[in-house]
Amino acid sequence: MAELLSIVIPARNEREALPLLLSDLAPLRSAGAEIIVVDGGSTDGTPERVAPLVDKLLQSAPGRARQMNAGAAAASGEYLWFVHADTRVSAAALQRLLDTLLKRPLWGRFDVRLSSGGPSLRLIGTMINLRSRLTGVASGDQAIFIKREVFAQHAGFADIALMEDIELSRRMKRLQRPVCLRPALLTSSRRWETNGVWRTVWLMWRLRLAYYCGANPDQLARDYQRGSRS
Template structure:
């Protein structure tokens, strides 16, 4: 039985998935299990994963549904959920393997946005600070959790947005997360496409609305539109 199962939800990620699989190849060679869960790609994503992962699954679209599908077949003692547009350094992998030996319930990484410029460094710093203060992580921070802890909570809630926050809030009741460095690199494409500060404001407002009880279904529609209106 592997110590670690890496679960990667994808949908039309042919441009970025091969780079992540390159990053994880040494981890797989060391015995980790790689699981890619496709939510209906039409750009050849699945073909690019063939032969490079241990399991390639098809699922209904939706990040929570896909991650739960991957977790259901995973054999590892720990589950590590990684977005396809993430880059992982050898130093980060080494740190993760070291920490898992200490048997924490769960944890996450700091992140660094891929875009150049001071604004992206500030945004990354804000994300990491917020996470350290609140004990809540977002999905692009590479959340890892024990198989037993994940199953005890019933996995991710089947909601279209905020599934990562909801899981972290439940885990935080039992333990604060381990916060790891060096950071993962996560794509800044959404900020670049929609506008840096417009996206920052939108994400903070969506979080606030979620904490105030607005339904994840409504928030998901606003997230896709890139507007609260």
């Protein structure tokens, strides 16, 4: 499996959440998969906490695209799997991924469900998955996997402050629509719970529409930060 899969996890101040994900991934690591964590300047002790649990611990300038590109450059697997630090992965999802990779798809992603069990957040998770299936565009929360050779040939993630997952998806789906896998991964609902469910939905849709209309990702990132704080 070492030659098949490298798991790349960008992290910044994820001391509490990241060990839980690494525990989920431990069976893959025991079977030979490579786990790479790329820290973007944590101040909470994340690197020290997770160092014994990974194969490579890298340091990078902050920025999810930069961190994931740095991890990809250090990876050796045929496939790259980009997983956010606040994700949880079931054993059934791991097996589904391995079974799928043996069929050698170009790229793909998982369905997600949000960690809160409230009806509004269940609906949001359903809509995220439906939108992705209809558009062929994957978000980073959906844990994109892709052939390393293809990722390198197409210059990886664009070094932009926001929407790097959308930008990559738009390029990749010109080659092939993504494979969409179940069972769903569990992704943290803290963003929605902190900032308000429908307020966060409106913010994300507004930013995405602005991006499709040509807005600068750096400005969108600033708008996202302001919208998350206000």
